[in-house]
Structures are given as structure tokens and as C-alpha cells.
Amino acid sequence: MPARPLPWRLTPLAAALLFASPLFAAEPLELQPQVITANPLGSQALASPSTVLSGDDLTFQQKGSLGETLNKQPGVSSSYFGPGASRPIIRGQDGDRIRILRNGVGALDASSLSYDHAVPLDPVNVERVEIVRGPAALLYGGSAIGGVVNTFDNRIPTEAIDGIHGAGELRYGGADTTRSSAGKLEAGNGQFALHVDASSREFNDLKIPGYAKTGRERADDDGDAKKHRLANSDGRQDGGAVGSSYTWDDGYAGLSYSHYDSNYGSPAEDDVRIRMQQDHYAFASEIRNLDGPFSSVKFDAGYTDYEHREIEGGETGTTFKNKGYEARVEARHQPLGPLNGVIGAQVSRNEFSALGEEAFVPQTDTNVGALFILEELQATERLLLTLGGRLEHTTVDPDAKGKERFAEADRSSSFTAGSLSSGAVYTLTPVWSVAATLGYTERAPTFYELYANGAHVATGTYEVGDAGLSKEKAVSSDLALRFDNGIHKGSVGVFYSHFSNYIGLLSTGRTLNDEGEQDADGMPEYAYSGVRARFSGIEAKDRWELGENAYGKFALELSGDYTRAKNLDTGEDLPRIAPLRLNSGLVWSLDRWQARLDVEHASSQHRVPDNESSTDGYTTLGANVGYNFDVGRSKWLAFVNAENLTDQTVRYASSILRDIAPAQGRSIQVGLRTTF
Structure with missing residues (x-):
């Protein structure tokens, strides 16, 4: 009988890295605590609410998409478009208001353009994720008006590496029968460092409890109602990178190249698939301990060539291309008494095109140039103040290429946006502190908010832009x-944002055919509109150390968030806002064992516009267990991760597909990870 193949689809490089001589490897690196890099001044204190995900926590929460990986973090929900695509939503704000960075620099894609467009990144390659909520625009631009998600992969090593180190991971199972493998190898002689990584992931159609469509959708559907599987939700992801750097006592400089390739289905349409590719080149350098007016200078740059094709019935309907660069420099000046600060500049250009008869946006070139400053003042022993500003100029230059539907894309638009942000952290006692921020932010509308006009096949909607849109403005x-x-560690906070002009993708209540004509049997129309809006809410988290005895060490983690978002022009609630969510996790560890039991509750969401559907609440149960062991000088973790054990129907209020694409049902996944 021939040998059965492994359930994992291993690339040769991933397999080699996974099993690359861990028995004889050097001692593992001991990682030092790091500050949030959203504050380039290196201070441990950050006025904006922030979350860091790394290590075992990141391993257990890892999914195939960035949005689903971060979905349980306070204030963060998912735009969920099946297992192939999702983007983080922070405090109800999505799309181009959330800045997704790689090692502090943006990598061009089309994920903010549409919910079906995945972020071209496999979380398995990420070592650390930072989430900064609130007005972070002073460093990263108007597209960070809702927050920043910064991922770190060390593809350009920033610290000296001596010897050979690496990591590998295998996973199998879950509601989509994931088969994934990944490996990383780093080597250096104390000055020159090399990084190589590779990953591969395959997944089947997602298992779901009950019907994919809600009862109302089934009543309106003439076809067969699908049950227990989310049709056309399977796919694959492959990626890899090589990078190197030269390090010295006072800095580093390095280059990297990464490639990403995926193919996944759109649950909105049974015969639509998306084929995506991205090539990314990066350069990074920092020089520290300088004489003169500046003590350090940091430079980052990246060039991206991105393409994805929407394939309908085996034929390519639309091809999206986005290529361009982003570069930024930060210079930290010498202390001026108690004042420390950073000044910087950023430039970017992206050339976007949508080719094909079904293209719903025109070809557009976007150029951005910005200057920013951040200053920090230790006003007293207890009071730390920050003040920052950013001036940004954006030019959007469309080309209709003779297509009548883009008749309004006949001239370029330019916007000059200014942003100010202030923050304070006041230490009340050694236990308690208060943090506050106040910011004014402006964001230039994107090309698709200005010029979109056409049917978007992958989402089953007709999208319309407004060339007359003005800047988005908010006070937050x-x-x-x-x-x-020492026993309790956490925070409880409130937030508030008032938009004098909020650019939302709002349902008009009309249905149109492919030609944009009103048709009762057509697709729903969504239009980008500027309205006054208000976002407010509360977030809380606490880790309670319950104690340690002969049976192990116990802790209880509690978190919750609630967001309200209102269209002040109509008095209606804004769409796709996550409801009240509460999470509790009982954590246990003993010697080499660790385990966790989670209960997540989401309330029903009935605060929706009149022409939008509501969602029911749900309560899910999850658990994971891991065992750590050593083989020679390598460290291993074997784990089992279970989610939605009670097989509840979960429909995310934040998903545009909530009525036809529920989240996963009961899921059990096993995995093995090694570091050496």
C-alpha cells in the first residue's frame, strides 16, 4: 500500500526550515521587553490605548486573516468576508481609517477598497502585533484616524544575530480543515544577519451550524438553501521572504524581499474567486548616538507591486493593480531641557488601476507628502505630556480611459489636511494612573470614495462615489x-469622536442592474456619502492573578467593549457596528502545561439603519491546552485549540455578509511549534 501523503501542503523551503537541525542549534534568544513603537520616543508611557499581541498569545489566537486574528481584542472587530478575507475594524471605523503597517511602513494593496479584498499577509509570519486605538494620525496620516495596526516580522533584522536561530510551525484542523506549515531561519556572525521564511496554508469550505443564509434571505431565495458548509469559502495562501542587514553598536541597515500569493473564493457569489499576488521590497536603517542637533535618525522605505484578479465562471472579470512606494524618515532631536521630540517626513505614491468591463473604479494615481512632529514633556515627576502635529498634502489624479460611467473622473483633486494631537499620562499612585488624549484629525477622501461607479461582482453590490466629497474631519x-x-492589571476607559464630515459607505435602499438602472431584481446600491457622525463607547480589561498552589497557577482575564455610532444628519445608527461584547478567560499553568477556558458573549445588534438587517446575540465557549517540552536545545509547544464548542450560529454585525455568511461552527485544531 502506498504511503499516505501528509495532510499539510509543505513547501520545500518551509519543510527545510521547520526541521533545520533543532537538536544542535544554539541557545534560544532571550527577548527583552519592548515599548510600543507607535511612540518613537521610546517612552513606556503611551496616552493612547494600546494592545500588544505576541508569543503564545499570538499563537493561540492566530487565524488565516489579520481581522480574525485580532477580533477578540478590546475595541477591535472583524470585517469578516469568510475565512479568506477580513480586515480589522477599530471602534466601528474601517477601511481607509485604519492604517495597517509592516514594521512601521505601509505596504500597498486593495484591502481598504472592498471587504472581499484580503490583507496580503499571513499572520503566521508575524512575531508581534501592536494595536493603537484613537487619534494616531500625527505619525501615520489621516488614514490612521481610527487607529493603527502595526505588524513586525524581523525580515530586516534590527539587532545583531550570533549563530543560527529559527522557528517552525504545523497546524491541522479547524472548521475549514486548515493545513498550514511555516518556517523561519535567522543566522549571523554578530554583524551581518540573514533572515529567510516561508509559509503555506490551505483550507476547505467552512463548516457552519445550520443554514448559511438567514430565514429572511432563504424566503427570498429561489435556489437551494445551503446548509452546514459556507459555499465557495475555500482557498490557499503561500508566502516567503528573504532579508539581510548589517548591524553595529549604534544602528543597522538592511534590505528585504517578500512574495505573497493566494487564491480564495467569495462567499457572496458561488462562482467568483480572487487570485492575489504581491511583491514587496523594503529598506530600513537607523543610526543612533549621533552628535549635533539630532541624536538618532531612522529611515524606512518600501516598494510594492500588487495585483489581484476577480474570476467569474473561470473568466477574469476585473484585474486590480496597485504599485507604488512609501518612505518616511524620523529624526529625534537632542533633549531641550525636559523636552524630547521627533520630527519627520513621509512621501508615498500609488498607481491604481482596475482593468476589465466590470471595473467599478477608474485608473488613479495618488501622491501624498507629509511633515510631522511629536514632542514629549516630563512636566512633573508624575505628569507626562505629549503634543504632535501633521501637515499632509494629497493629490488624486484619475483617468477615465474614455469610459462613460467615470465621466466625473475628469480632473484631479487635491487636499491639504492638518492634524493635531495631545496626550497626558498622570500617575496618581504607584497603582493608579490616568491617561487622556485629545486630537483633531483631517483625512483626504480616497479615489474610490470619490470616483467609484459600478457593480462590484465579488460583493454583490453596486457602489457609487461622490467626486464632490470634502475632507473627513473629526475631533476625538x-x-x-x-x-x-501585582494582582490586578488593566484599564477602563471611554472614547468619543465627533465627525463634522464622515465619509460612509451607506445603503441607499435602491437596487440596480449592471448598467446602473433601477431594477427590483438587481443588486443593492451603496453610496459614499459625507454626513455628520458621532462615535462613542467604552473599553475595559483586567487580568486578575488568582494565586498559585500545588495544582498550578491561575488567572482570570476579563474584557469588554461597546461602541455606538450615529449618523447625526438622519438620526439613524451607522451600519456594521459591533454590539456589546464581553470576554472572560480562565488561565491555568503548571510546570510544562498551560490551558485556557474562554466564554465570549456578544449581544444582539438592533441599532442599525432602517434598510439594514439586525443580528442576534450569541455566547460561545472555547478552550486550548498546550504542552511545552525540550528536544536538545530546541523548545517545542504542542497545542490543541478549540472554538465555538457549543456550535452556535455566529453572525458578525460588522460584516457586510452577515445575512449569508456566518462565522465558523465547532472547531478543533492541533498544532506543533518549535523555536531554536
Whole structure:
């Protein structure tokens, strides 16, 4: 009988890296605590609410998409478009208001253009994720008006590497029968460092409890109602990178190249698939301990060539291309008494085109140039103040290429946006502190908000832009009480944002055919509109150390968030806002064992516009267990991860597909990870 093949689809490089001599490897690296890099001044204190995900926490929460990986973090929900695509939503704000970075620099894609467009990144390659909520625009631009998600992969090593180190991971199972493998190898002689990684992931159609469509959708559907599987939700992801750097006592400089390739189905349409490819080149350098007016200078740059094709019935309907660059420089000046600060500049250009008869956006070139400053003042022993500003100029230059539907894309648009942000952290006692931010942010509308006009086959909607849109403007604030007494560590805070002009993708209530004509049997029309809006809510988290005895060490983690978003022009609620969510996790560890039991509750969401559907609440149960062991000098973790054990029907209020594409049903996945 021939040998059965492994359930994993291993690339040769991933397999080689996974099993690359761990028995004889050097001692593992001991990682030092790091500050949030959203504050380039290196201070441990950050006024904006922030979350860091790394290590075992990142391993257990890892999914195939970035949005689903971060979905359980306070204030973060998912735009969920099946297992192939999802993007993080922060405090109800999505799309181009959330800046997704790689090692501090943006990589061009089309994920903010549409919910079916995946972020071309496999979380398995990420070592650390930072989430900064609130007005972070002073460093990263108007497209960070809702927050920043920064991922780190060390593809350009920033610290000296001596010897050979690496990591590998295998996974199998889950509601989509994931088969994934990944490996990483890093080597150096104390000055020159090399990084190589590769990953591969395949997944089947997602298992779901009950019907894919809601009862109302089934009643309106003439076809067969599908049950227990989310049709056309299977796919694959492959990626890899090589990078190197030269390090010295006072800095580093390096280059990297990465490639990403995926093919996944759109649950909105049974015969539509998306084929995506991205090539990304990066350069990064930092020089520290300089004489003169600046003590350090940091430079990052990246060039991206991105393409994806929407394939309908085996034929390519639309091809999206986006290529361009982004570069930024930050210079930290010498202390001026108690004042420390950074000044910087950023430039970017992206050339976007949508080719094909079904293209719903015109070819567009976008150029951005910006200057920014961030200053930090230790006003007293207890009070830390920050003040920052950014001036950004954007030019959007469309080309209709003779297509009548883009008749309004006949001239370029330019916008000059200014942003200011202030923050304070005041230490009340060694246990308690208060953090507050206040910011004014402006964002230039994107090319698709200005010029979209046409049917978007992959989402089953007709999208219409408005060439007359003006800048998005918001005043935002946060106030949080933080605590850490050794037993309890966490925070509770409130936030508020008022938009004098919020650009939302809002349903018009009409249905149109492919030609944009009103048709009762057509697709729903969504239009980009500028309205006054208000976002407000609360976030809280606490880790409670319950104690340690002969049976192990116990802790209880609690978190919750609630967001309200209102269209002040109509008095209606804004669409796709996550409801009240509460999470509790009982954590246990003993010697080499660790385990966790989670209960997640989401309330029903009935605060929706009149022409949008509501969602029911749900409560899910999850658990994971891991065992750590050593083989020679290598460290291993074997784990089992289970989710939605009670097989509840989960429909995310934040998903545009909530009525036809529920989240996963009962899921059990096993995995093995090694570091050496």
C-alpha cells in the first residue's frame, strides 16, 4: 500500500526550515521587553490605548486573516468576508481609517477598497502585533484616524544575530480543515544577519451550524438553501521572504524581499474567486548616538507591486493593480531641557488601476507628502505630556480611459489636511494612573470614495462615489483609568469622536442592474456619502492573578467593549457596528502545561439603519491546552485549540455578509511549534 501523503501542503523551503537541525542549534534568544513603537520616543508611557499581541498569545489566537486574528481584542472587530478575507475594524471605523503597517511602513494593496479584498499577509509570519486605538494620525496620516495596526516580522533584522536561530510551525484542523506549515531561519556572525521564511496554508469550505443564509434571505431565495458548509469559502495562501542587514553598536541597515500569493473564493457569489499576488521590497536603517542637533535618525522605505484578479465562471472579470512606494524618515532631536521630540517626513505614491468591463473604479494615481512632529514633556515627576502635529498634502489624479460611467473622473483633486494631537499620562499612585488624549484629525477622501461607479461582482453590490466629497474631519478624545497592583492589571476607559464630515459607505435602499438602472431584481446600491457622525463607547480589561498552589497557577482575564455610532444628519445608527461584547478567560499553568477556558458573549445588534438587517446575540465557549517540552536545545509547544464548542450560529454585525455568511461552527485544531 502506498504511503499516505501528509495532510499539510509543505513547501520545500518551509519543510527545510521547520526541521533545520533543532537538536544542535544554539541557545534560544532571550527577548527583552519592548515599548510600543507607535511612540518613537521610546517612552513606556503611551496616552493612547494600546494592545500588544505576541508569543503564545499570538499563537493561540492566530487565524488565516489579520481581522480574525485580532477580533477578540478590546475595541477591535472583524470585517469578516469568510475565512479568506477580513480586515480589522477599530471602534466601528474601517477601511481607509485604519492604517495597517509592516514594521512601521505601509505596504500597498486593495484591502481598504472592498471587504472581499484580503490583507496580503499571513499572520503566521508575524512575531508581534501592536494595536493603537484613537487619534494616531500625527505619525501615520489621516488614514490612521481610527487607529493603527502595526505588524513586525524581523525580515530586516534590527539587532545583531550570533549563530543560527529559527522557528517552525504545523497546524491541522479547524472548521475549514486548515493545513498550514511555516518556517523561519535567522543566522549571523554578530554583524551581518540573514533572515529567510516561508509559509503555506490551505483550507476547505467552512463548516457552519445550520443554514448559511438567514430565514429572511432563504424566503427570498429561489435556489437551494445551503446548509452546514459556507459555499465557495475555500482557498490557499503561500508566502516567503528573504532579508539581510548589517548591524553595529549604534544602528543597522538592511534590505528585504517578500512574495505573497493566494487564491480564495467569495462567499457572496458561488462562482467568483480572487487570485492575489504581491511583491514587496523594503529598506530600513537607523543610526543612533549621533552628535549635533539630532541624536538618532531612522529611515524606512518600501516598494510594492500588487495585483489581484476577480474570476467569474473561470473568466477574469476585473484585474486590480496597485504599485507604488512609501518612505518616511524620523529624526529625534537632542533633549531641550525636559523636552524630547521627533520630527519627520513621509512621501508615498500609488498607481491604481482596475482593468476589465466590470471595473467599478477608474485608473488613479495618488501622491501624498507629509511633515510631522511629536514632542514629549516630563512636566512633573508624575505628569507626562505629549503634543504632535501633521501637515499632509494629497493629490488624486484619475483617468477615465474614455469610459462613460467615470465621466466625473475628469480632473484631479487635491487636499491639504492638518492634524493635531495631545496626550497626558498622570500617575496618581504607584497603582493608579490616568491617561487622556485629545486630537483633531483631517483625512483626504480616497479615489474610490470619490470616483467609484459600478457593480462590484465579488460583493454583490453596486457602489457609487461622490467626486464632490470634502475632507473627513473629526475631533476625538480618550479618557482611561489604568491600574496595576501585582494582582490586578488593566484599564477602563471611554472614547468619543465627533465627525463634522464622515465619509460612509451607506445603503441607499435602491437596487440596480449592471448598467446602473433601477431594477427590483438587481443588486443593492451603496453610496459614499459625507454626513455628520458621532462615535462613542467604552473599553475595559483586567487580568486578575488568582494565586498559585500545588495544582498550578491561575488567572482570570476579563474584557469588554461597546461602541455606538450615529449618523447625526438622519438620526439613524451607522451600519456594521459591533454590539456589546464581553470576554472572560480562565488561565491555568503548571510546570510544562498551560490551558485556557474562554466564554465570549456578544449581544444582539438592533441599532442599525432602517434598510439594514439586525443580528442576534450569541455566547460561545472555547478552550486550548498546550504542552511545552525540550528536544536538545530546541523548545517545542504542542497545542490543541478549540472554538465555538457549543456550535452556535455566529453572525458578525460588522460584516457586510452577515445575512449569508456566518462565522465558523465547532472547531478543533492541533498544532506543533518549535523555536531554536
